[in-house]
Amino acid sequence: xxxxxxxxxxxxxxxxxxxxxxxxxxxxxxxxxxxxxxxxxxxxxxxxxxxxxxxxxxxxxxxxxxxxxxxxxxxxxxxxxxxxxxxxxxxxxxxxxxxxxxxxxxxxxxxxxxxxxxxxxxxxxxxxxxxxxxxxxxxxxxxxxxxxxxxxxxxxxxxxxxxxxxxxxxxxxxxxxxxxxxxxxxxxxxxxxxxxxxxxxxxxxxxxxxxxxxx
Numbered sequence: 001x002x003x004x005x006x007x008x009x010x011x012x013x014x015x016x017x018x019x020x021x022x023x024x025x026x027x028x029x030x031x032x033x034x035x036x037x038x039x040x041x042x043x044x045x046x047x048x049x050x051x052x053x054x055x056x057x058x059x060x061x062x063x064x065x066x067x068x069x070x071x072x073x074x075x076x077x078x079x080x081x082x083x084x085x086x087x088x089x090x091x092x093x094x095x096x097x098x099x100x101x102x103x104x105x106x107x108x109x110x111x112x113x114x115x116x117x118x119x120x121x122x123x124x125x126x127x128x129x130x131x132x133x134x135x136x137x138x139x140x141x142x143x144x145x146x147x148x149x150x151x152x153x154x155x156x157x158x159x160x161x162x163x164x165x166x167x168x169x170x171x172x173x174x175x176x177x178x179x180x181x182x183x184x185x186x187x188x189x190x191x192x193x194x195x196x197x198x199x200x201x202x203x204x205x206x207x208x209x210x211x212x213x214x215x
Contacts, residue, residue, distance in 0.1 A: 003149040003192065006035045012151060012193035020186050023197065026168060030200040033193070036146050036211060040118045042107050043073040044147035048139055049099055050092070051212045062091045076107035099134025106132055118148040125150075142212050145192045154191035156181035160210030161195060164202035 003009060013031060017024045038044040046066070051059040069086050070078040079100065087097060106112035112132065117125045122144055129140035138157050144150040155161060156177045165183060166175045175183075187194040199211040 001151055003035070003151050004037065006032065008149075008151075009033050009035055009193060009196065012190045013197065016187060016190040016193045016197070019190065022169075023187075023194070026197055026201055030197060030204060033196045033200055034211075036196070037149060038147050039073075040143075040147040041114050042076045042079070042104065045103060045114065045139075045143050046074060046079070046100055048142050048146070048212055049096060049103070049134070052096075052136075052139055056209060058091070065090045076104040079104045080108060095134060099132075102133050103135070117143075122150055122153055145195065146212065150192060152189045152191045154181070154184040154187065154195050156184060158195075158210075160202045161198050164198040164205070164210075167205065168198070168201060 001008065003012065010032060013027055013033060017027050038047065047063055050062050050066070054062075066074055066079075069082055069090065072078065087101075090097075092100065103112065107114060112128070117128060120128070125144055125148070126137065126140045129135050129143065130137060138155050141153045141155040144153045145155075159174075162177065162180050163174050165171075165180050166173065169183070184191050184194060196211075202208075202210045
């Protein structure tokens with residue numbers, strides 16, 4: 001099932017708790033979980049790229065400049081049409097600017113068809129996305145979750161998710177990526193719901209919103 005509505009999230013949470021009853025107290029405290037779904041396409045992927053490894057405030061400021069510069073949610077074509085001086089003033093790091101330009105060129109030339117990405121299984125979609133320079137596993141997984149509605153993705157490399165899982169399960173230190181990925185295997189086929197749950201848990205425990213700004 002593709003997650004497209006709040007009802008899908010609620011159903012997934014019920015199924016998740018049935019699979020792993022240890023999560024029931026968390027579900028009780030943090031439900032309803034937000035849908036956080038964005039239209040698939042260049043704008044959604046670009047927003048996630050912008051949000052990676054910067055503060056939420058910084059990411060939203062950069063994204064606001066992109067929206068102002070393009071006059072709309074950017075397409076690959078409108079982004080590529082921006083003057084170099086305008087792009088330089090957006091606040092992007094050199095690496096992010098290069099990644100966005102590369103993705104825009106791939107989409108505009110049909111080398112990357114994001115409508116096809118939405119229809120692929122997670123492993124194949126991730127392989128195609130991460131083939132692009134600058135697109136890492138986290139970016140691909142978050143795109144599948146929040147733009148494609150994939151129900152079974154868990155970005156184990158996300159620092160907040162690792163901290164939340166470790167805290168919830170009594171780890172003294174933040175577990176590593178491999179440990180969290182192995183724990184998340186128990187939550188198939190609803191790992192995307194588990195990720196939403198642990199982001200909500202992290203936000204409640206720390207007072208800081210940790211879900212990607214692109215979502």
